[in-house]
Amino acid sequence: MGREGKLPETGSPYREGRTMLLLPENAANSLLGPRRKRPGEVFYNSAMSGSRTRSVLLLKHSIEYGLLGSGKIYAIDGLTASGLRARRWLNEIPEEMAARVLAEIVDLDEMSLEWAKASNNQFPPSHGKGAIEAIHGDLRSSVLRSGRHWVDIDPYGSPVPFLDSAMQSMARSGVMEVSATDTAALTGSSKTALMRRYGARVRNDSLSHDSGMRVLLAVISRIAARHDRSLHPLLSIWDSHHLRVSFLVKKGISAANNLETRIGWRVFSPDMEEVAASMAYGFHLGESLETLPMHCFLPLEFPVNRKDPRISGPMWIGPTGDCDAMASMTDDFALESCGPTFSLDDPLGWDEKRCALERRAISRSVRHISEESQAIKSNQLIVVDDLSSWLGTGAPPSPKRIVESLKDVGHSAGVSSYGRPSFRTDAPWEDVIDAAKSIQPPI
């Protein structure tokens, strides 16, 4: 191989989900966190295990719902590193589904692919179905070798350099999953990088990670439209240091032409005119202009002053997830698909306690997603700390209690999987306020 670093024969076995892999000695302990690898290492970040678990579940759901057609599934794990993501797809989906999948794993780093191949040789899918092919090269050209039903882009930093060629490679209907670790840019902390890479502004507040995911979706949807395609978001997640958006891509000119109806602005502390417009366009769910909301959405055609610090965008202003895809991500579904089960002859010698720990990690990776699916069609994501400061009501209400209260009066609502205590609901703004006030503990 002509590269520095330990050869795969000297690796130690490790497990994530239900899938075993080989890593250089102690790598699992030393390669945590969002840093780049050094030459000769293989990148493995256990902080991304939740992202890989959700990827397995979404693939399973997409096959079940026919989103990837009925024939062979050409999948690509575009920036594969240890190869674990694609190996988990094959090992953790059922045999009859895996039999349809040809997964290419691509990396510029030859040593990483050697580790991926060694892991696959030693620990092939337990049901023996599905094929993996390692491709040494640049994803930007490798992805164009065939039409793709499933494309995963999980880079260091921004995914922007990989999006155009990946979009061109998509089959008539397929799913793309895109991670971004340049959260400082996407959330508006690094304003210049945000404008340069994504052509947007984001107010750096408690919704800035949601805004960041929406900016990313808007950029990707523009690229899709250039190639006569449109997006339907399936799942958008902020998980510690990264943002990840997963969406169905469909070929078709008329949906691509409608792009601009899905792109617009988020306005913090909107004035009466802005709220009235947002209501007229069907974005703001209020019934009157008596109590103005914390935020509202406006379409791209609405004239805004882009330098106004209250304005974030351009961003995706449609739903950021799909009800069915998110509803499928229950604790039971995750554990049944990806949870390791204890056995006395466990190859790693894991006892029941260690197995339970990994099962808890699997459960954590889908926390609140299925519940949030009930209200995902609504763009109203409310951070409870913001709500109590806005209303001047003291301690923030518990998201769980406010959701119960909204459901009691017939609205859809769910605690959100967003990284701050929050909920999502289709209730009119006035009802949100009533619910928040009614459950406020007496001062």
Ligand SMILES: C[S@@+](CC[C@H](N)C(=O)[O-])C[C@H]1O[C@@H](n2cnc3c(N)ncnc32)[C@H](O)[C@@H]1O
């Ligand atoms: C963040 S890591 C990927 C992590 C992996 N997806 C996982 O789930 O563990 C990024 C990987 O992309 C590879 N890489 C960077 N630029 C590339 C390019 N242009 N084409 C292919 N691979 C590339 C790096 O060598 C590295 O292994």
